[in-house]
Amino acid sequence: MIEVENLTKRYGDTLAVHDLSFTVEPGAVTGFLGPNGAGKSTTMRMIAGLDRPTSGSVRVNGSVYRDSVAPMAELGSLLEVRAAHTGRSARNHLVALAQTAGLGRRRVDEVLELVGLQDVAADRVGRFSLGMGQRLGIAAALLGSPRTVVLDEPVNGLDPDGVRWIRTMLRGLADEGRTVFVSSHLMSEMAQTATRLVVVGRGRLIADSTVEEFVAASTSTSVVVRSRDAGRLRDLLRGPHVTVTSDEADVLQVTGLSAEQVGAVAASAGVPLSELAAVRASLEDAYLSATHGEVEYAAASTEGVRR
Numbered sequence: 665m666i667e668v669e670n671l672t673k674r675y676g677d678t679l680a681v682h683d684l685s686f687t688v689e690p691g692a693v694t695g696f697l698g699p700n701g702a703g704k705s706t707t708m709r710m711i712a713g714l715d716r717p718t719s720g721s722v723r724v725n726g727s728v729y730r731d732s733v734a735p736m737a738e739l740g741s742l743l744e745v746r747a748a749h750t751g752r753s754a755r756n757h758l759v760a761l762a763q764t765a766g767l768g769r770r771r772v773d774e775v776l777e778l779v780g781l782q783d784v785a786a787d788r789v790g791r792f793s794l795g796m797g798q799r800l801g802i803a804a805a806l807l808g809s810p811r812t813v814v815l816d817e818p819v820n821g822l823d824p825d826g827v828r829w830i831r832t833m834l835r836g837l838a839d840e841g842r843t844v845f846v847s848s849h850l851m852s853e854m855a856q857t858a859t860r861l862v863v864v865g866r867g868r869l870i871a872d873s874t875v876e877e878f879v880a881a882s883t884s885t886s887v888v889v890r891s892r893d894a895g896r897l898r899d900l901l902r903g904p905h906v907t908v909t910s911d912e913a914d915v916l917q918v919t920g921l922s923a924e925q926v927g928a929v930a931a932s933a934g935v936p937l938s939e940l941a942a943v944r945a946s947l948e949d950a951y952l953s954a955t956h957g958e959v960e961y962a963a964a965s966t967e968g969v970r971r
C-alpha cells in the first residue's frame with residue numbers, strides 16, 4: 665500500500681507537487697495520469713525515497729520506505745530508464761543489485777526469464793534497445809519480489825508485444841495481492857490495464873477513483889439516434905441542458921438525455937426510429953475533459969493556427 669499525505673515539492677519557484685493526498689491499495693493496478701509536468705515523476709521519486717518532500721509524507725506498506733530493513737522486498741521501482749552501467753551484461757547488472765540485497769543468482773535467472781531477457785543476459789546493456797532497457801529496468805524492480813511496485817511510463821518504447829506483456833505482468837502482480845502504481849500517457853492502454861486511477865494536474869489531485877467512476881463522472885454519455893424524421897425529432901428534443909448535433913441528415917447525436925428519454929420523446933410524437941444507442945465515453949475523452957485547462961504546454965488548435 666502507498667499512502668501519500670499532504671505531499672508538497674517545490675523546486676525554486678516551481679511548485680511541482682502541491683498538497684497531494686491519495687492512497688494506492690494492494691490487489692489492483694492503479695494508473696497515475698496527468699499532463700506533462702503535472703508532477704507524476706516527482707511524486708513517484710518521493711514515494712521511492714529518491715527525492716525529499718518539501719512537506720507532507722509518504723508511507724509504503726505502512727512505514728517510511730527509507731527506514732525499511734529489506735527495501736527491495738518492500739518496493740520495486742522503474743523511474744529512470746538506462747540507469748544500468750552500460751559496459752556490464754544484463755546478468756551482471758542484476759547480480760550486482762541482487763548482492764546488495766543478499767539475493768542469490770537463482771533469483772536473477774528467474775527475473776531474466778520473467779522479462780524475456782534470458783537469451784541476451786550475457787550481452788552488454790549499452791547495446792540494448794529502448795524496449796530491452798525497459799525490460800531490464802523492470803527485472804531490477806522485481807528482483808526482491810516487492811510488495812509494492814512503482815513504474816514510471818513502463819510501456820515507453822515497447823512494441824505491441826511488449827505492451828501486452830507489461831499489461832499481463834502488471835495484472836498478474838496485482839492478482840498476487842501486490843500494490844501496483846503505474847504512470848502512462850497511453851489512455852487506451854491504461855483503460856485495459858488499470859482498475860483504479862489517480863489523476864493529477866499542475867501538482868494537484870484531480871481524481872482518485874475507479875476507472876469506471878472517473879469515466880462516468882468526467883463526461884456525459886451521448887446518444888446516437890437515426891430517424892427519417894430527424895429534423896422533427898431535433899425540434900422535439902430541444903431543451904436547456906440538451907445539445908443536439910448532426911453530421912448526417914438522418915442521424916442526431918444527443919447529450920443531456922438518456923437513450924430511454926430520447927426513445928420516449930420519439931414514441932410519444934410518433935417519430936419512427938431505425939437506431940437508438942447510448943455511446944459510452946472512452947477513458948481518453950474523460951481524461952481530456954478532466955485535465956482541460958491543466959495542461960502546462962498546450963498546443964494551439966489547428967483552427968487557431970490556420971487563422
Ligand SMILES: Nc1ncnc2c1ncn2[C@@H]1O[C@H](COP(=O)(O)OP(=O)(O)OP(=O)(O)O)[C@@H](O)[C@H]1O
Pocket residue numbers: 675678679680698699700701702703704705706707
Ligand atoms: N529536478 C528538478 N528541478 C527543477 N524542476 C523540476 C525538477 N523535476 C521536475 N521539475 C519540475 O516540476 C514539474 C513537475 O515535473 P514532473 O517531471 O514531476 O512531471 P510529470 O507529470 O512526470 O511530467 P511528464 O509527464 O512530462 O513526465 C515540472 O514543471 C518540472 O519542470
